Amino acid sequence: MILRTHDSSSLMWREYLFQRYVEIFVKEALYDLQKKDPDSFKAERIDSDILGTLINKIHSIAVEDLNAFLFNENYEPPAGKETNI
Numbered sequence: 001m002i003l004r005t006h007d008s009s010s011l012m013w014r015e016y017l018f019q020r021y022v023e024i025f026v027k028e029a030l031y032d033l034q035k036k037d038p039d040s041f042k043a044e045r046i047d048s049d050i051l052g053t054l055i056n057k058i059h060s061i062a063v064e065d066l067n068a069f070l071f072n073e074n075y076e077p078p079a080g081k082e083t084n085i
Contacts, residue, residue: 011073018070022058029054 006012029050034041062070069075 009075011071011075014069014075018062018066022055025058026050026054 002010002013002016030046033046033049
């Protein structure tokens with residue numbers, strides 16, 4: 001729907017892509033936590049370790065590394081760097 005109403009360079013599309021990556025990171029962390037420590041794979045630990053710590057870390061890094069990509073309405077990739085978005 002986003003691509004039908006906006007183009008692939010729109011801020012809305014870039015936010016959508018970022019959120020899909022966050023979902024991938026969370027899913028990987030869930031499986032990793034369950035595999036490494038199945039006895040403590042409880043809601044409280046998931047809330048703390050993944051929904052708290054991991055997502056905060058992802059968003060903090062994104063603010064630094066992806067600021068222009070996520071927040072500039074008209075994003076232009078840096079010269080010499082290609083993007084497949």
